[in-house]
Amino acid sequence: MTNCIEIKGLCKSYGDFALKNIDLTLPGGSILGLIGENGAGKTTTIKCILNLIHRDAGEISLLGYDNVREEQLAKQDIGLVLDECFFHDTLRPLDVGKILAPAYREWDQKLFRDYLGKFGLPEKKLIKEFSRGMKMKLSLSAALAHRPKLLILDEATAGLDPVVRDEILDEFLGLIQDEDHAILMSSHIISDLEKVADYIAYIHQGEVVLSDAKDNILDSYGRVGCTAAQLESIDPRDVLRTRRGTFGCEALVKDRSAFARKYPMLLVERTTLEDIMLFVGKGEDK
Amino acid sequence: MTGLIMKDILVMRKTLTSYLFIMVLYAVMALLDIFNFGFIITFVQVMLMVLPITAFAYDEQAKWDRYAMSLPLGRSKVVGARYLFVLVLALCTFSLALFGIAIIYLLQQEDLVEMLLTLMVSASIGLLVPAIILPLNYKLGAERARPYLYTVIFIPVIVVVLLSKLNLLDLSALNALEALSPAFIIGGAALLPLVGLAALFISYLISCRVAAGKEY
Structure with a gap:
């Protein structure tokens, strides 16, 4: 199985913000979900890619090609949906096909029109009359019509209703049935990623603070609810982050079962990606 | 690259159609002797010089550049497409003007040399102005580059007018043109658009450098 994306030691500094030593790998046949707060560095990472x-x-390296030296070769097999629709308001969906067709060797106009039909997009309506959901579906149709091996999505499902999101997620799951295909997907909608992602990378203040298979994370990480006194009694090495509230304290632990064996009197539960984000974003070290 | 030129045409199809309508209207006016042909050619050239800037403004509005630079084309091709768009526009106006000149000459027997000279000079200006403005658009963006368009067009006009008002401009040299044969004048004038084309090529290289260093 080949890696569709390999990032090693990526650094990019803007003065007040920096991406620090980002390492990411996306194997073929899988979806990597990129999570993180606003301004954490997700879009900067995608722009570097x-x-x-x-x-x-x-x-x-993208699909085995260097992303700078062999940029054009790599991009022939990449489909892109960013957080906005980049097509001018005065264009129509069919115009988009005409514009993009000469850029891609494998552009399939029939497939493009099939997607337009599948997503219920009128071919001759002006884009300025489209809703946000329709614009995203148009961007997705344009991104899929040249049969890309790698799909890069930056907040592509933001602002869409659950029905449209589900429809689009189904499309993604269909795409990665092929072992050569993969999807990098940055999103704030953690439930979407919990539904479809195979791997999760969490970027916090320009650094990857967590990167693992989603199932590993959800199976091993745990959340402990306790009192302040109980929290004091826990060995700091056994917890990753803590949160102290008026009504009690919470701690994030990396190995749920090991923690339960060591502290049988404390209740440790499964956690969610959203919880982990809140612990890292708003919590503190013990 | 053809897709990107197509994009500019499709995005501005309404504007282009109205320009075409205006051009036909003016051509009719020239035929009816309401307007001077030279004035019309120059006016149309100025209108067309504004079009590439409008294209930049539309792109900026749609944040198109980020998407275009993500396509498997490379930055120089994206830049090249905009320059080809300018060339296509220049070629269209030039051909239409040539056609207009032919008709006016056949119907009204006006001075052919003067009309061709006007066309060559205005076509060269039509190439020189984008040659200056396009790199500024890549460097500064459409909104900040727009004042420079007016500067580039109007400052030379103001300077010439001021100089002639102050009697500092010696136009007697132009009288020497009358002594030359028409073939020589047209031949010489035909070189002017070539200078415009050379300037546009140098401008393309500068824009490529600007785009290569830019972050999208």
Whole structure:
């Protein structure tokens, strides 16, 4: 199985913000969910992948190609949906096909029109009359019509209703049935990622603070609810982060079962990706 | 690259259609002798110089550049497409003007040399102005580059007018043109658009450098 994305030691500094030593791997046939707060560095990472900004250090390989030296080769097999619709208001969906067709060797106009039909997008309606959901579906149709091996999505499902999101997620799951295909997906909608992602990478203040298979994370990480006194009694090495509230304290633990064996009197539960984000974003070290 | 030129045409199809309508209207006016042909050619060239800037403004509004730079084309091709769009526009106006000149000459027997000279000069200006403005658009963005368009167009006009008002401009040299043969004048004038094309090529190289250093 080949890796569709390999990022090693990626650094990019803007002065007040920096991506620090990002390492990420996305194996074929899987979906990597990129999570993190606003301004954590998700979009900057995606911009580095697409060579839209110049990195300070590190290496990025996409589908086996270097993302700078062999940029055009790599991009032939990449489909892209960013957080906005980049098509001009005065265009129509069919115009988008005409514009993109010469750019991609494998552009399939019939497939593009099939997607337009499947998503219920009128081919000749002006884009300015489209709703946000329709615009995202158009971007997705354009991203899929050249049969990309790698799909990169930056907040692509933000602002969409659950029905449309589910429809789009189904499309993603269909795409990765092929072992050569993969999806990198940054999103704030953690429930979407919990539904479809195989791997999760959490970027916090420009650093990857967590990167593992989603099932490993959900199976091993745990949340402990306790009193302040109980929290004091826990060995700091056994907890990752803590949160102290008026009505009690919570702690994030990495190995739920080991913690339960060591502290049988404390209740440790399964945790969610959202909880982990809240612990890292708002919690503190013990 | 053809897709991107197509994009500019599709995005501005309404504007282009109305420009075409205006051009036809003016051509009719020139035929009816309501307007001077030279004035019309120059006016149309100025209108067309504004079009590439409008294209930048539309792109900025749609944040198109980020998407275009993500396509498997490379930055120089994305830049090249905009320059080709300018060339296509210039070629269209040039051909239409040439066609207009032919008709006016056949119907009204007006001075052919003067009309061709006006066309060559205005076509060269039509290439030189984008040559200056396009790199500024890549560097500064459409909104900040727009004042420079007016500066580039109007400052030379103001300077020439001021100089002639102060009697500092010696136009007697132009009288020497009358002594030259028409073939020589047209031949010489035909070189002017070539200078415009060369300037546009140098401008393309500068824009490529600007785009290569930019972050999207």
